[in-house]
Amino acid sequence: MAAGVLFVHNNFPAQFRDLSEGLVARGVPCFAIGFEHSPGVPGVSLVRYRLPRGTGKDVFPLAIRAEADLLRGRSALDGARWLKEQGHDPQLIVGHPGWGETSLLSHVFPQAKQVLFSEFYYHGRDSDIDFDPEFWNGDDEALIRGKAKNAVMAMALAEAEVIVAPTAFQASRLPPAFHARTRVIHEGIDVEAIRPGPAEPFQLADGRVLTPGAPVITHINNNMEPMRGLHSFARALPRLLAKVPDAQVVIIGEEKTRGYGADAPGGQTWKQAIFAPLEPQLDLARVHFLGKVPHARMLAALRLSTAHVYYSYPFVLSWSIVEAMASGCYVIGSDTAPVRDAIVDGVNGRLLPFFDVDALSDALIAACRAPEASAPLRAAARETAVAKFSRAGGRAAWFDLMAQLGLQIPAI
Incomplete structure (x- = not known):
């Protein structure tokens, strides 16, 4: 047999x-x-x-x-x-x-x-x-x-x-x-195929183009839910957008009523529940919800990223953070157990308290104002991806x- x-x-x-x-x-x-x-x-x-x-x-x-x-x-x-x-x-x-x-x-x-x-x-x-x-x-x-x-x-x-x-x-x-x-x-992940590379102009659905060199914040949240920190991320955006007038935000993920965690309240999607209360404070013309995208487009967004935000409850570590690291992103993550398996604060990224919105705003503003400062962390993130996650x-x-x-x- x-x-x-x-x-x-x-x-x-x-x-x-x-x-x-x-x-x-x-x-x-x-x-x-x-x-x-x-x-x-x-x-x-x-x-x-x-x-x-x-x-x-x-x-x-x-x-x-x-x-x-x-x-x-x-x-x-x-x-x-x-x-x-x-x-x-x-x-x-x-x-x-x-x-x-x-x-x-x-x-x-x-x-x-x-x-x-x-x-x-x-x-x-x-x-x-x-x-x-x-x-x-x-x-x-x-x-x-x-x-x-x-x-x-x-x-x-x-x-x-x-x-x-x-x-x-x-x-x-x-x-x-x-x-x-x-x-x-x-x-x-395939660290040979997913690697740092020159950023290219990134066209949005409305025809606008994000140009390399402009401050771009990326966030990947497959089910658009709190388990991956959508609420902490969203609440950090008003101050970021006010303090950095040319900053753009790219969010990738499907709009759902439920992901890995609980249902959104009142029959809403989590995007609606989290972003609707913030709309009066947000310049939504600079917040771009891409939905679910082909893998190549996701990687193109990562190569454009000034800072990539990855937060998580104590749960499974997503492939997206590893792909961001392999792409040479500056990762700002939550100081939670799964993320600590990938990021060491100050060595290959930043770790911040999950619920400290001001700390996240400060880190994003600093990243946009001095993007060159994250270069050593970006290089170390790539090295970690190759060593631990190839x-x-x-x-x-x-x-x-x-x-x-x-x-x-x-x-x-």
Whole structure:
């Protein structure tokens, strides 16, 4: 029977794209299980599953996530059985346990060693849920629901030979019982393709053009939400725009009612809820909401950036900050645990208290008035991205781990 690697991800390939492509290029048999919308990877046989139904109406509220995860786990099990019938018997299972698909696979492939990617282990207290007093009302049930989201994921992680977390902070969120089996490997970005380069004129939707050399502040917030500091950023803008009359602000992200965190109040989008109260103080002609943009356009905005703002609750570290660093941006980040895994204050960027709007305004004004002062921090950010977050480094670490687990990976 064909050995090799079985990848499991709700949206395969996601974080496993480079790893699966690298193995296929070296002749390692690879196959995968993913939900019906999974795009797949050339050379990887992909089984897409569908759910037989949604969660039941009368399920105990704390068990809703567990039931949904087990529905996905049961459907993935059927996919695994089909793969076994086709002659596949993986040596390794590399999966994301966050949606339940890996939870039952040992029933079909009991001999396979599992390496599970722990993107985020949920907590109740002292977590993203209760971090921001403005948007958390002290609801104790919300904390309990947060912990309950781990039920099936914990079951899956308990069977893993090795657990991989992308950053030290994300690894630290795992229960102590899992720490000895956990390794930190960031999947990495292509630091050869994403690198500093000359800024070019940047045309906006209304035909106006942002010219290189003018002060431009960038902010990437995929779901336009407080979890990535949209409110702190927005509230720093009135004073920035008043003090720096030629400053321009570029914001990239989709306007949504909900992102990773809670719903916006009153059926609004978070953009509406946060920016509407500020409109009397803002020169909106200089605040440009680009929405979701192609990756190349995002990188072009970063190359134009005088300062890039990245804030985050205690949550997953975004790829966008790493790409900003690789682009040689001057990153102004929040002094929160996930950001401290990338930025050291005063060395390769700045770290500011998440809720101190005045501190952020001051930093942005200073960046615009003396852009040359950030040159050493920009260079150090690029060096950090290459050293800690390169795709080649992540792939090499994964290959080394898989080889330790017995997988033969031929050289190209």
